[in-house]
Amino acid sequence: MSTRTSRIQVILGSTRQNRAGEQVARWITDLADARPDIDAELVDLRDFPLPFFDSPFPPKRALPDDPQVQTWAAKVADADGFILVTPEYNYGYSAVLKNALDTLYYEWNDKPVGIVGYGAIGGGLRAVMQLRQVVVELGLVQANAGVIVPFAGRAFGEDGTPSDEVTLRTANAMLNEVADWLPLLQAKRDAQAEAKLASDAKAEAKRAADAQAEDKRAAEEPETKKLAATA
Ligand SMILES: Cc1cc2nc3c(=O)[nH]c(=O)nc-3n(C[C@H](O)[C@H](O)[C@H](O)COP(=O)(O)O)c2cc1C
Numbered sequence: 001m002s003t004r005t006s007r008i009q010v011i012l013g014s015t016r017q018n019r020a021g022e023q024v025a026r027w028i029t030d031l032a033d034a035r036p037d038i039d040a041e042l043v044d045l046r047d048f049p050l051p052f053f054d055s056p057f058p059p060k061r062a063l064p065d066d067p068q069v070q071t072w073a074a075k076v077a078d079a080d081g082f083i084l085v086t087p088e089y090n091y092g093y094s095a096v097l098k099n100a101l102d103t104l105y106y107e108w109n110d111k112p113v114g115i116v117g118y119g120a121i122g123g124g125l126r127a128v129m130q131l132r133q134v135v136v137e138l139g140l141v142q143a144n145a146g147v148i149v150p151f152a153g154r155a156f157g158e159d160g161t162p163s164d165e166v167t168l169r170t171a172n173a174m175l176n177e178v179a180d181w182l183p184l185l186q187a188k189r190d191a192q193a194e195a196k197l198a199s200d201a202k203a204e205a206k207r208a209a210d211a212q213a214e215d216k217r218a219a220e221e222p223e224t225k226k227l228a229a230t231a
Pocket of ligand 1: 014015016018019020021022087088089090091092118119120121122123124152153
């Protein structure tokens with residue numbers, strides 16, 4: 001099992017001009033990064049512009065050669081876990097976040113995720129609930145504690161932390177859960193990678209043995225035919 005500090009990407013799900021989400025994402029990134037067991041990085045989807053999903057194949061089968069998709073895949077593959085920060089738009093999470101999620105598949109698998117929603121009066125709760133269904137299908141393992149930030153534009157003090165004590169408490173509970181999952185899921189991914197190496201090596205050995213047997217058969221064939229002809 002790896003002993004390195006786990007890399008958590010905080011993915012900001014708003015690319016809107018004048019967005020309130022930046023403050024939410026910065027706060028949760030700093031809170032996560034202050035922990036000794038987590039190395040947190042804010043990932044701004046503005047820096048990873050993606051085509052609107054139009055691949056001929058589901059990402060489970062193949063990713064398109066598109067360099068923007070490849071860059072996004074490499075980025076996500078590098079993480080041990082995620083915190084998704086989503087605004088609530090019309091009772092749902094953001095389209096830009098859905099697109100970023102749908103674009104990949106294996107890169108999300110078997111990693112923990114925490115969800116932070118924010119909005120106006122809804123506080124992002126409905127966005128969080130929707131997102132919970134989606135992350136299951138991507139093989140992400142979610143923290144039970146979900147964070148919501150109502151009226152995000154005015155929820156933070158000058159120090160950049162939320163004025164509401166409950167928000168801070170749920171955020172810490174969520175981070176604890178994500179941190180608990182990190183080594184367990186890392187072990188699962190390591191075991192899967194090892195099993196794949198062993199299975200690839202076995203398949204390669206079988207291919208080599210089959211090829212050797214075929215060479216031997218081909219080398220012996222003229223001799224057999226010659227014997228048959230003189231019989
Ligand atoms: C198109 C649109 C729809 C919205 N729908 C909701 C909503 O359903 N519930 C809610 O609480 N806030 C809603 N809001 C308010 C946003 O959640 C709030 O403005 C939030 O700051 C948006 O995130 P952003 O500024 O990071 O893009 C909506 C805002 C927009 C622009």
